[in-house]
Amino acid sequence: MSQESSSVRRCRNCQTPVSGEYCPACGQREGRLDLHFTEAVGDVVGEVFTWDSRLWRTLIPLLIRPGFLSAEFNAGRRARYMPPFRLYIVISFVMFLALSFGTVNTVNLDLSGEDEVVQVVSAVNESGSAGAGDPPGNSAENPGTSNSLGESPEGGAGKAGEDSDQALFDIGVDDDAPRWLQGVADRIETNADRVNQDPSEYIDSLIDHLPQAMFIMLPLFAALLKLSYFFSAFHYLQHLVFALHYHSFVYLLYLLDLILERLGGKFEGLLAVLLLVYLPLALRRSYASGWGGSIGKALFLYFSYGMLLLFGLAFGAILILATL
Numbered sequence: 567m568s569q570e571s572s573s574v575r576r577c578r579n580c581q582t583p584v585s586g587e588y589c590p591a592c593g594q595r596e597g598r599l600d601l602h603f604t605e606a607v608g609d610v611v612g613e614v615f616t617w618d619s620r621l622w623r624t625l626i627p628l629l630i631r632p633g634f635l636s637a638e639f640n641a642g643r644r645a646r647y648m649p650p651f652r653l654y655i656v657i658s659f660v661m662f663l664a665l666s667f668g669t670v671n672t673v674n675l676d677l678s679g680e681d682e683v684v685q686v687v688s689a690v691n692e693s694g695s696a697g698a699g700d701p702p703g704n705s706a707e708n709p710g711t712s713n714s715l716g717e718s719p720e721g722g723a724g725k726a727g728e729d730s731d732q733a734l735f736d737i738g739v740d741d742d743a744p745r746w747l748q749g750v751a752d753r754i755e756t757n758a759d760r761v762n763q764d765p766s767e768y769i770d771s772l773i774d775h776l777p778q779a780m781f782i783m784l785p786l787f788a789a790l791l792k793l794s795y796f797f798s799a800f801h802y803l804q805h806l807v808f809a810l811h812y813h814s815f816v817y818l819l820y821l822l823d824l825i826l827e828r829l830g831g832k833f834e835g836l837l838a839v840l841l842l843v844y845l846p847l848a849l850r851r852s853y854a855s856g857w858g859g860s861i862g863k864a865l866f867l868y869f870s871y872g873m874l875l876l877f878g879l880a881f882g883a884i885l886i887l888a889t890l
Contacts, residue, residue, distance in 0.1 A: 633851030650810040
């Protein structure tokens with residue numbers, strides 16, 4: 567009896583008796599104790615190029631069947647598809663990696679003027695009209711704009727040029743403000759001048775922190791969904807899963823846009839339409855909403871989440887400027 571029990575092959579993870587390639591209890595794949603490099607590469611290649619793999623069973627409906635993956639998750643049919651969080655991590659990693667290779671370090675902080683406000687803080691794509699040496703808003707096509715030092719196009723000195731002691735970036739902190747706030751303001755003013763001279767460090771820092779910033783926005787998008795469906799039976803985790811799927815689609819659409827642009831195609835209008843109609847279709851299928859409710863909630867999400875993105879990314883840009 568003891569010899570029979572000792573001959574039974576057991577899962578190394580949970581010790582359940584295993585008769586096939588996979589453990590029936592935990593699903594771990596059984597094989598040799600020493601996994602060779604060629605086997606690991608083969609597993610990865612098989613996952614990518616096997617048509618029936620979970621990757622393709624997830625990506626295809628993500629693109630052409632809005633809300634299908636979230637509806638399947640809510641219905642408990644999850645084993646066939648890549649988990650939502652893993653899907654988001656993979657697609658966002660590839661998208662932000664492509665973004666880091668496709669951005670030129672061009673920034674213009676035009677901080678002079680009567681209202682002393684930031685006029686331009688921009689990263690210019692390689693396909694943009696401004697050259698790497700020409701700040702946006704200071705090109706031949708825009709002769710009427712002032713340059714980053716506040717000089718007028720006629721060559722006369724602007725407001726910043728009239729007073730050589732005036733800082734390029736004045737955020738208007740009063741003298742009676744707390745000392746720590748004055749210190750932050752001074753640091754922002756100093757760094758703004760440095761960024762105008764050499765924006766590469768600032769742009770690199772913006773791109774490096776963009777994935778974290780967007781990841782923080784995910785639970786806020788889910789919270790807006792919870793607010794939209796406040797009286798429904800859906801709980802927050804289901805809204806978060808929808809947020810992961812929706813953001814994965816947006817990133818994947820951006821990747822497709824980059825690929826089509828490299829191939830010489832111009833499909834910005836079509837992709838914008840796809841992005842506009844995807845959300846109400848996804849809400850309708852995932853939450854079983856009517857057309858009116860889906861469109862109304864989509865408009866609410868576009869506006870509210872757009873405002874959150876605007877203020878969140880602007881706050882992040884200023885915070886990075888203060889910590890350079």
